[in-house]
Amino acid sequence: MSYQVNPARGRFNAAFFSALGPTLERSLRPYKQVVFAGLPSTVVELGPGVGANVSYLSPGSSLVAVEPNRPMHRRLRAAAERHGVRLDLRERTAEGTGLPDDAVDCVISSLLLCTVADPAAVLAEVRRILRPGGTYRFVEHVAAPAGTPTRVLQRGLRRPWGWTFEGCSCERDLAAAVRGGGFARVEVRPHRLHTPFVTFNTQISGVAHA
Numbered sequence: 658m659s660y661q662v663n664p665a666r667g668r669f670n671a672a673f674f675s676a677l678g679p680t681l682e683r684s685l686r687p688y689k690q691v692v693f694a695g696l697p698s699t700v701v702e703l704g705p706g707v708g709a710n711v712s713y714l715s716p717g718s719s720l721v722a723v724e725p726n727r728p729m730h731r732r733l734r735a736a737a738e739r740h741g742v743r744l745d746l747r748e749r750t751a752e753g754t755g756l757p758d759d760a761v762d763c764v765i766s767s768l769l770l771c772t773v774a775d776p777a778a779v780l781a782e783v784r785r786i787l788r789p790g791g792t793y794r795f796v797e798h799v800a801a802p803a804g805t806p807t808r809v810l811q812r813g814l815r816r817p818w819g820w821t822f823e824g825c826s827c828e829r830d831l832a833a834a835v836r837g838g839g840f841a842r843v844e845v846r847p848h849r850l851h852t853p854f855v856t857f858n859t860q861i862s863g864v865a866h867a
């Protein structure tokens with residue numbers, strides 16, 4: 658499926674993640690520090706947005722950034738420059754990165770699989786481009802357990818949330834999606850944030866090994 662950039666909402670989300678990114682990052686950092694530990698010198702990131710994860714790469718390393726949403730690009734470039742990371746920015750989708758088979762050691766993403774139209778297609782693309790032994794490291798927000806107040810809220814807010822955040826769904830079982838993604842081994846742990854964005858607080862982090 659092709660990605661439709663919405664210039665107005667794209668600009669809104671670029672500004673939103675730029676403004677609130679540091680606050681969100683304080684909550685997410687403990688989990689990212691675990692799964693993004695020891696990243697290799699070249700990393701592919703799917704949907705990097707305005708560059709929330711650039712600081713987890715060592716200065717001098719290379720980031721192949723697959724980001725179809727052009728309004729994110731200026732801030733992403735600035736973030737890479739600030740952290741001394743070489744940026745190879747590709748205006749493509751996570752479903753069709755254009756990278757060769759078995760080409761990369763490490764793919765990362767955060768808050769991506771909630772937004773893409775077809776998480777299974779993205780995970781198949783991750784598997785395709787990872788070398789055997791390579792890793793996919795992720796932090797994502799997921800559906801709360803059925804019947805909980807958070808789950809009810811996720812359901813109730815699905816339309817305005819999805820519209821505002823360009824297709825984002827708080828109702829996905831992404832642990833099951835990654836486990837079903839054909840990886841050799843998957844480590845995934847649930848965690849809960851304590852942000853005012855209640856529907857976003859139920860999360861997972863993990864590493865899938867190709």
Ligand SMILES: C[S@@+](CC[C@H](N)C(=O)[O-])C[C@H]1O[C@@H](n2cnc3c(N)ncnc32)[C@H](O)[C@@H]1O
Pocket residue numbers: 660674703704705706707708709723724725726729749750751752766767768769772773774825
């Ligand atoms: C919720 S934002 C998260 C951004 C960033 N990863 C972060 O953690 O702050 C989702 C990002 O995924 C991107 N995105 C949406 N659909 C995509 C697709 N099909 N392929 C690649 N990126 C996509 C959006 O443009 C946006 O930058």
